[in-house]
Amino acid sequence: MNDMNREKTWPSAIMFLLLAIGIIILIAVGFYALTQPGVLEATVKLILIVLVAIVAIAIIVYAVLALLAIPMYAFKGTSYQTNASYGLDKVEPVKEKGLEEDEEE
DSSP states (O other): OOOOOOOOOHHHHHHHHHHHHHHHHHHHHHHHHHHSTTHHHHHHHHHHHHHHHHHHHHHHHHHHHHHHHHHHHHHHOOOOOSSOOOOGGGOOOOOOOOHHHHHHO
16 A cells, blocks of 8 residues: 555664763763862863864864865866857847746746
């Protein structure tokens, strides 16, 4: 009758379970950090160091890619047609069509 294909959803169910466990752990660690002196400051410092490292790595990668792009651009060169005219005197207007004309065709 109906050709139905059923896919397994257990991989996504496991991922949702792991996500829920991770959120619960983050909430527990957050409460612990608020109750213990010095833990919150250390956590904030660690997060800031990680963020600064990620930004620094992204800037370095961007700079390396930009420097590699210069010789690639120089080697590639440009290409153009020698037997074509690029003047505006041969430009023709495009015929405008409405929606009614498209439906008739």
